[in-house]
Amino acid sequence: MEAKKNTVEKICEMQTALDILGGKWTFLIIYALLDGKKRFKELERAVTGINTRMLVKELKNLEDHQILTRTAFATVPPTVEYSLTDKGRDLEATMKYLYKWTKDWM
Amino acid sequence: MEAKKNTVEKICEMQTALDILGGKWTFLIIYALLDGKKRFKELERAVTGINTRMLVKELKNLEDHQILTRTAFATVPPTVEYSLTDKGRDLEATMKYLYKWTKDWM
DNA sequence: CCGCATCCAGGATGATACTG
DNA sequence: CAGTATCATCCTGGATGCGG
Numbered sequence: 001m002e003a004k005k006n007t008v009e010k011i012c013e014m015q016t017a018l019d020i021l022g023g024k025w026t027f028l029i030i031y032a033l034l035d036g037k038k039r040f041k042e043l044e045r046a047v048t049g050i051n052t053r054m055l056v057k058e059l060k061n062l063e064d065h066q067i068l069t070r071t072a073f074a075t076v077p078p079t080v081e082y083s084l085t086d087k088g089r090d091l092e093a094t095m096k097y098l099y100k101w102t103k104d105w106m
Numbered sequence: 107m108e109a110k111k112n113t114v115e116k117i118c119e120m121q122t123a124l125d126i127l128g129g130k131w132t133f134l135i136i137y138a139l140l141d142g143k144k145r146f147k148e149l150e151r152a153v154t155g156i157n158t159r160m161l162v163k164e165l166k167n168l169e170d171h172q173i174l175t176r177t178a179f180a181t182v183p184p185t186v187e188y189s190l191t192d193k194g195r196d197l198e199a200t201m202k203y204l205y206k207w208t209k210d211w212m
Numbered sequence: 213c214c215g216c217a218t219c220c221a222g223g224a225t226g227a228t229a230c231t232g
Numbered sequence: 233c234a235g236t237a238t239c240a241t242c243c244t245g246g247a248t249g250c251g252g
Contacts (some may be wrong), residue, residue: 007137007138007140007141007152008151008152008154010137010152010205011134011137011152011154012154013205013208013209013212014133014134014137014204014205014208015134015154015155016208016212017207017208017211017212018130018133018134022128022133024124024128024244027120027124027128028117028120028121031113031116031117031120032113032117034113035113039171039199039214039215040147040214040215040216041213041214041215045114046113046114046117047117048114048117048118048121049107049121051244051245051246051247052215052216052246053216053217053218053244053245053246054224054244054245055216056215056216057244072215074252075214075252076213076214076252077213077214077215077252078136078213078214078215078216078251078252079214079215080214080215080216089212090207090210090211091204091207093203093206094200094203094204094207097199097200097203098123098200099116099119099120099200100118100171100199101123101196102119102120102122102123102196103119103191104196105196106119106121106122106124119249120241123223131226136249145233145234146233146234146235147233147234157225157226157227157228157229158216158227158234158235159225159226159235159236159237160224160225161225161233161235162235162236164226178234181233182233182234184232184233184234184235185233185234186233186234186235
């Protein structure tokens with residue numbers, strides 16, 4: 001028989017995840033990347049209201065945690081593409097249900 | 107044929123939801139209440155690391171948005187119970203997948 | 213013009229002490 | 233027990249600068 005985890009233990013585990021995902025813009029950035037890779041500027045336009053500084057910061061955070069990958073091209077003007085890793089894409093179900101809730105209740 | 111919403115529009119919708127749910131502790135509080143109503147002190151113990159001030163604030167925020175209900179009893183010492191509304195309980199699927207992701211990747 | 217780094221002011225958060 | 237009040241600290245937002 002398995003030792004079933006109680007709520008407190010589960011919350012502690014989710015806390016480590018929310019340390020990464022819990023930023024004000026994190027979910028929206030990931031959601032924006034679900035339908036494919038995007039450039040920095042595209043993300044800035046997609047995530048309405050975010051500012052450059054926070055976008056840089058969140059992207060770096062998500063890259064550090066292997067949720068997305070950054071690819072830079074030495075073009076003029078510079079081109080940087082961001083796309084989700086498997087780990088990041090695995091949040092699709094969570095996002096889908098969060099969006100469903102939004103439509104149902106907001 | 108329906109006018110299919112694009113990503114930007116969906117993000118804007120989700121933004122209103124995340125204004126409510128996006129707090130640092132919000133998801134954890136809701137998760138703690140998924141298995142039934144809890145008293146203030148029980149929540150404080152369940153959500154490890156939170157402090158009184160933030161718990162009060164988040165609970166008020168979630169109550170204002172009809173995600174949970176607050177019931178006070180005029181006992182000594184005072185008793186206050188918090189429990190999810192239908193709106194709040196509808197986040198269960200989102201939470202479940204978020205926890206699954208946590209277990210899979212953290 | 214794009215992708216970012218830096219600087220500064222205001223708001224959010226955390227720790228602690230106190231009340232009914 | 234269930235909060236309030238207070239203050240130090242961290243984080244966010246907006247403006248600006250700069251190399252490529």
